[in-house]
Amino acid sequence: MDTRIATLPAVRLIGHAVRVPLIHTGENPHIAAHVAAxxxxxxxxxxxxxxxxxxxxxxxxxxLDPDRAEGSELTYLHGVATTADPPAGLDVIEVPAGTWAVFRTEGPHPAALQEAWAATATTWFPSQPWRLRPGPEIVAMLAFDAAAGTATCELWLPVEPA
Structure with a gap:
């Protein structure tokens, strides 16, 4: 897996949030409707x-549900990271300083991203000196080709030494 470890200062994730059910495979229609609006x-x-x-x-x-059970609810935020005070009217998730495992994915979207997310639990974490810590899980879309249905993404997972 194409992975790097990054340490970030405290940040704010700001944007528009909604509660949605977790769907493991394919596009989440609840998230798609939220983003489209x-x-x-x-x-x-x-x-x-x-x-x-x-x-x-x-x-x-x-x-997120600690077991990431299919159908459990999560808060989904469509937004950005900032160190500044957010403008009024935006939802805010305060994120303390910490360490992140960053996984780069390329390929069919969202399948390549979902496969990498699953592989972190089955392959990467068991072989590394890291474990998940509390915090949001973040996907940064670096490139998207709608015609080809492919994307390059970074999956940011909060980690701490195991």
Missing amino acids: IPAEETRRLKDLNDTEPSGVLAVSDD
Whole structure:
């Protein structure tokens, strides 16, 4: 797996949040509907507020069930990372400073990302001196080719020494 370890200062994840059920395979229609309801100019405004890693517009999953059970609820935030005070009217997830395992994926979207997410639990974590710590799980979309249905993403998982 294409992985790096990153240490980040405290950041705020800001944007528009909603509670949705966890769906392991394929597109989550609840998330898709939420993102589709956000006007393009609002997403551009959010991008202008991004001033730290992870870069770009983010798909944030927070308040996840510890077992990641299919159908359990999570908070999904469509937003960006910032160190600044957020403008009024945006949802905010405060993230303390910490260490992150960053997994880069390329290929069919969302299948390549979902396969990498699953592989972190079955392959990567069992062979590494890291374990998940509390915190949001973040996907940064680096490139997307709608015609080909492919994407390059970074999956950011909060970690601590095992």
